[in-house]
Amino acid sequence: xxxxxFEYHAPSTVSEALSLLGQYGDGAKLxxxxxxxxxxxxxxxxxxxxxxxxxxxxxxxxxxxxxxxxKIGAMTSETALIDSALLxxxxxxxxxxxxxxxxxxxxxxxxxxxxxxxxDPGNDHPAITIALDAKFxxxxxxxxxxxxxxxxxxxxxxxxxxxEEILKEIHIKPFxxxxxxxxxxxxxxxxxxxxxxxxxxLQMSGDVVSSARITLTNVGPIALHAQAAEQALVGKPLTDAxxxxxxxxxxxxxxxxxxxxxxxxxxxxxxxxxxxxxxxxAATRCK
Amino acid sequence: MAKKLITVTVNGNKIEQAVExxxxxxxxxxxxxxxxxxxxxxxxxxCGACTVDIDGxxxxxxxxxxxxxxxSEVVTVEGLADKGxxxxxxxAFYKEHGLQCGFCTPGMLVRAYRLLQDNVNPSEEQIRAGxxxxxxxxxxxxxxxxxxxxxxxxxxxxxxxxxx
Numbered sequence: 001x002x003x004x005x006f007e008y009h010a011p012s013t014v015s016e017a018l019s020l021l022g023q024y025g026d027g028a029k030l031x032x033x034x035x036x037x038x039x040x041x042x043x044x045x046x047x048x049x050x051x052x053x054x055x056x057x058x059x060x061x062x063x064x065x066x067x068x069x070x071k072i073g074a075m076t077s078e079t080a081l082i083d084s085a086l087l088x089x090x091x092x093x094x095x096x097x098x099x100x101x102x103x104x105x106x107x108x109x110x111x112x113x114x115x116x117x118x119x120d121p122g123n124d125h126p127a128i129t130i131a132l133d134a135k136f137x138x139x140x141x142x143x144x145x146x147x148x149x150x151x152x153x154x155x156x157x158x159x160x161x162x163x164e165e166i167l168k169e170i171h172i173k174p175f176x177x178x179x180x181x182x183x184x185x186x187x188x189x190x191x192x193x194x195x196x197x198x199x200x201x202l203q204m205s206g207d208v209v210s211s212a213r214i215t216l217t218n219v220g221p222i223a224l225h226a227q228a229a230e231q232a233l234v235g236k237p238l239t240d241a242x243x244x245x246x247x248x249x250x251x252x253x254x255x256x257x258x259x260x261x262x263x264x265x266x267x268x269x270x271x272x273x274x275x276x277x278x279x280x281x282a283a284t285r286c287k
Numbered sequence: 288m289a290k291k292l293i294t295v296t297v298n299g300n301k302i303e304q305a306v307e308x309x310x311x312x313x314x315x316x317x318x319x320x321x322x323x324x325x326x327x328x329x330x331x332x333x334c335g336a337c338t339v340d341i342d343g344x345x346x347x348x349x350x351x352x353x354x355x356x357x358x359s360e361v362v363t364v365e366g367l368a369d370k371g372x373x374x375x376x377x378x379a380f381y382k383e384h385g386l387q388c389g390f391c392t393p394g395m396l397v398r399a400y401r402l403l404q405d406n407v408n409p410s411e412e413q414i415r416a417g418x419x420x421x422x423x424x425x426x427x428x429x430x431x432x433x434x435x436x437x438x439x440x441x442x443x444x445x446x447x448x449x450x451x
Contacts, residue, residue, distance in 0.1 A: 001311075001330040001349075008308035008354050022307060039332050039352050051308070079344070105335060105398070105419030108344040109351070190419040191333065218438060
C-alpha cells in the first residue's frame with residue numbers, strides 16, 4: 001500500500017517533460033493515469049526516484065480528425081474514448097474495447113497511451129491498436145518518429161518506446177463504410193484482465209470476406225497479430241468452415257502464461273472461441 | 288524528500304497543506320484532514336471504498352496522489368448532506384436498506400452521486416455497470432440498485448418541481 005519516496009514533477013509542456021526525462025534518465029517514470037504505475041509502486045515492484053506527471057500537459061489530450069486521420073492524444077482517458085461521438089461513429093471498435101476495460105473509476109484516470117506503453121499483455125489496447133493498424137507518434141529529444149502498433153510491442157512490459165521518449169499521439173484511419181468490428185473478451189468478472197480476447201475488423205464484399213484484421217489479447221507475452229487466421233478468411237465466403245479454420249490458425253500462435261485464469265490449453269481454446277465469436281459479430285456489423 | 292505545497296478545495300473548504308509526494312489522496316483525506324468516511328478495502332485498486340469525486344469524476348483515492356490534487360475540487364461523503372439535510376443518494380440508501388456494515392457505503396454514495404449526474408435515469412443494467420468499481424460484502428448489491436433507482440426518481444422529481 002505504501003510506495004517508496006520519490007520526487008514529483010508536473011511539467012506543463014511536452015518539451016519540459018522531455019528535458020526532465022533527459023535530466024533524470026532511468027531513475028524517472030512518466031505518470032499518466034497512474035492506474036498501473038501506482039499499483040506497482042504500492043507493492044514496491046517499481047521504485048522510481050522521480051515521477052514526471054503528464055496530467056498538466058494539455059497538448060497530450062483530446063480526440064480530433066485531421067487530414068483523414070483520427071488523432072488521439074496519449075493522455076486521453078478511457079472514459080473520454082467511450083464518450084467520443086467521433087469514435088462511436090468512425091472507430092466503434094475502440095469504444096467497445098474501452099468499455100470492457102477496468103471499471104468506471106479506473107476509466108476516468110487510465111489513459112490510452114498508458115495502457116499501450118505499459119506493455120502488459122493483459123491490457124486491451126495493444127491488440128486493439130494492432131487490429132486498427134494504428135500508428136504511434138513518439139517524441140524524443142531529437143524530434144518525432146512514427147511506429148506502427150504492430151512493431152511496437154516487443155515483450156512483456158517491453159516496447160519500442162525509448163527511455164527518453166514520450167508517446168504523444170495515436171493515429172488511426174477511420175473505418176471505411178461497411179466495415180464491421182468486434183472485441184470479444186472472456187473474463188472472470190468486470191474489471192479483470194482477459195482470460196483471452198479477440199479483436200476483429202472485417203470488410204465483406206457480398207458473402208466474401210474482402211479484408212480481415214484479427215488480433216489476440218493475453219494469450220502470449222505480447223498482443224498477437226493472427227495473420228494466418230486472416231488469410232484463412234480473406235477471399236472466401238464466410239462459412240462455419242472458414243471461421244473454424246481462422247480460429248484454428250489463431251490458436252496455433254497462442255503462447256499463454258499459465259496462472260489463476262487457467263492453464264495453457266484452456267486459454268488457447270478460449271482464444272479460438274473468442275476469435276469465432278468476434279468474427280461472427282463483426283460480420284453482422286458489416287453494414 | 289521535499290514536501291510540496293498544495294491548495295485543494297475539499298467539500299467547499301479551501302485547504303493549503305504541504306504533502307510528501309508519495310502520500311496517497313486517501314491517506315491525506317483520512318489522516319491529514321480527518322475525513323474518515325472514505326475507507327480502504329484493498330491495496331490493488333479494486334474495491335472502490337476510497338471513491339471520492341475529483342473535478343466532477345469518480346476516482347479511487349488510493350490510486351491518486353494528494354500532490355496531484357493541487358487546484359482540484361474534491362467531494363467526499365462528508366460533503367454530500369446540505370446543512371444537515373441528507374442528499375437524495377444518502378436518503379435512498381437508508382430507505383432501501385442499501386447498507387449493512389457501512390464500510391463500502393461512503394464510496395458507494397459518492398459514486399452514485401456522480402453516476403446520477405452523468406445519467407439521470409439509468410436502467411438497472413446501467414446502474415450495475417456504473418457501480419462496477421465498488422465492491423460490497425454485505426448487501427448482495429440488490430438493495431443498492433434499488434437505492435440508486437430511488438435516488439434517481441427523487442432527483443428527477445425535485446428537478447421537475449423546480450422547473451414547474
